[in-house]
Amino acid sequence: MAIRLSERVRRITPSSTLAMDARAKQMQREGQDVVFFGVGEPDFDTPEFIKDEAVAALRAGMTKYAPAAGLADLREAVCQYLYKEYGLSYRPKNIVITCGAKHALYNVFQVILEPGDEVILPVPYWVSYSEQIKLAGGVVVPVMTTAANGFRMQPEDFAAAITPRTRAVVINSPNNPTGAVYSRAELLAIAEIAVRHDLVIVSDEIYDHLIYDGLAPTSIPTLGPEVAARTILINGVSKTYAMTGWRIGYAAGDEKVIAAMADLQSHSSNATTFCQKAAIKALLGPQEAVEKMRAEFARRRDLMVRLVRETPGLDCLTPQGAFYVFVDVGRLIGRTVAGETVRDDEHLAEIFLEKAKVAVVPGAGFGMPNYIRLSYATSCERIEEGFRRIKALLAGG
Ligand SMILES: Cc1ncc(COP(=O)(O)O)c(C=O)c1O
Numbered sequence: 001m002a003i004r005l006s007e008r009v010r011r012i013t014p015s016s017t018l019a020m021d022a023r024a025k026q027m028q029r030e031g032q033d034v035v036f037f038g039v040g041e042p043d044f045d046t047p048e049f050i051k052d053e054a055v056a057a058l059r060a061g062m063t064k065y066a067p068a069a070g071l072a073d074l075r076e077a078v079c080q081y082l083y084k085e086y087g088l089s090y091r092p093k094n095i096v097i098t099c100g101a102k103h104a105l106y107n108v109f110q111v112i113l114e115p116g117d118e119v120i121l122p123v124p125y126w127v128s129y130s131e132q133i134k135l136a137g138g139v140v141v142p143v144m145t146t147a148a149n150g151f152r153m154q155p156e157d158f159a160a161a162i163t164p165r166t167r168a169v170v171i172n173s174p175n176n177p178t179g180a181v182y183s184r185a186e187l188l189a190i191a192e193i194a195v196r197h198d199l200v201i202v203s204d205e206i207y208d209h210l211i212y213d214g215l216a217p218t219s220i221p222t223l224g225p226e227v228a229a230r231t232i233l234i235n236g237v238s239k240t241y242a243m244t245g246w247r248i249g250y251a252a253g254d255e256k257v258i259a260a261m262a263d264l265q266s267h268s269s270n271a272t273t274f275c276q277k278a279a280i281k282a283l284l285g286p287q288e289a290v291e292k293m294r295a296e297f298a299r300r301r302d303l304m305v306r307l308v309r310e311t312p313g314l315d316c317l318t319p320q321g322a323f324y325v326f327v328d329v330g331r332l333i334g335r336t337v338a339g340e341t342v343r344d345d346e347h348l349a350e351i352f353l354e355k356a357k358v359a360v361v362p363g364a365g366f367g368m369p370n371y372i373r374l375s376y377a378t379s380c381e382r383i384e385e386g387f388r389r390i391k392a393l394l395a396g397g
Helices: 016-029 048-059 072-086 101-112 127-135 155-161 184-196 225-229 255-267 273-284 288-310 345-356 380-396
Strands: 095-098 118-123 139-144 166-172 200-204 231-236 249-252 324-328 371-375
Touching: 016 345, 048 273, 072 095, 072 249, 072 273, 095 101, 095 255, 101 127, 101 200, 101 231, 101 249, 101 255, 118 127, 118 155, 127 139, 139 155, 155 184, 166 184, 184 200, 184 225, 225 231, 249 255, 288 324, 288 380, 345 371, 345 380
Parallel strands: 118 139, 118 166, 166 200, 200 231
Antiparallel strands: 095 249, 231 249, 324 371
């Protein structure tokens, strides 16, 4: 018997980043030496003192259900953390703990969107936003950005996309896939428009600590009480503390929205109890490991940007945050690479993987064809090796 899938899931486009990663990992299992530029997670291990805390929590019997909204002491720790980092004054009732930031985003769209509500999404965007918005019955309204404006949505483009059905806007700074970081003034201009049109701002700040060139991140709720009241801040421990597999994220914002997210979780699922204990340690414990990882990412970024620019046919801006370089491959489309005429960025990514054993993610999945995303969450040696292969492939014609 063929079980029919729902219309809802049939409309989902599978994550292109995960698809490419799965294919590359399969090649690796077959014994091939693949350079991974596709990954979206730090290659560093979780700092030892955080792991110790999880082990201690397990030994202390923290093996039972946690409250749907999260452990009270982690919700309190998130408040302390957001105060320490940004001077934000949240109470535990404004915080919900989720199974990673991705889950927090999923829940936000579920609780704020009615069918047909429009959500403005600057392009390129992280692959999951568009599918999560659709799953909640929402309609994605893409707003293009360009390399010329640093891949940052311009306030006039944002304003022009607003209709009576617009309910929310998603801001992700530092950005995946471009590494773009909005300035405080740019965010203020966008936030003022959101206030004027009574929109919810979903602010994904998951890369806030992976920021370079002496820049400081701006947390959107710091832009003023009117902005804070309509912002749902999303963050978590995945990227900052190299804890992607622990699945701990959170949302901070309006009490009613947060309570609705917790209610939703009470009927689906919520974060692992002993991982929540470890997350408290991550947020409030020593922060030296964060700076060490950040400094290493900065070094790798500089290397990768130099190698991209040295490679004929490739070009990029210098990303100011996250751990990705968004590479313009427009000049390679229509050209012959490894004996094949490159049709588009997806085809090029396939050629890179099959012929050079370098895994990259095509830009099309992020809503912007003619680009590929390269992650520098890998060692300088592997970055050098990957570019040796790419250069040789492109030089071969
Ligand atoms: C922009 C952005 N938001 C959220 C997430 C998901 O974070 P988490 O692993 O905590 O679910 C990612 C992960 O790749 C991301 O790039």
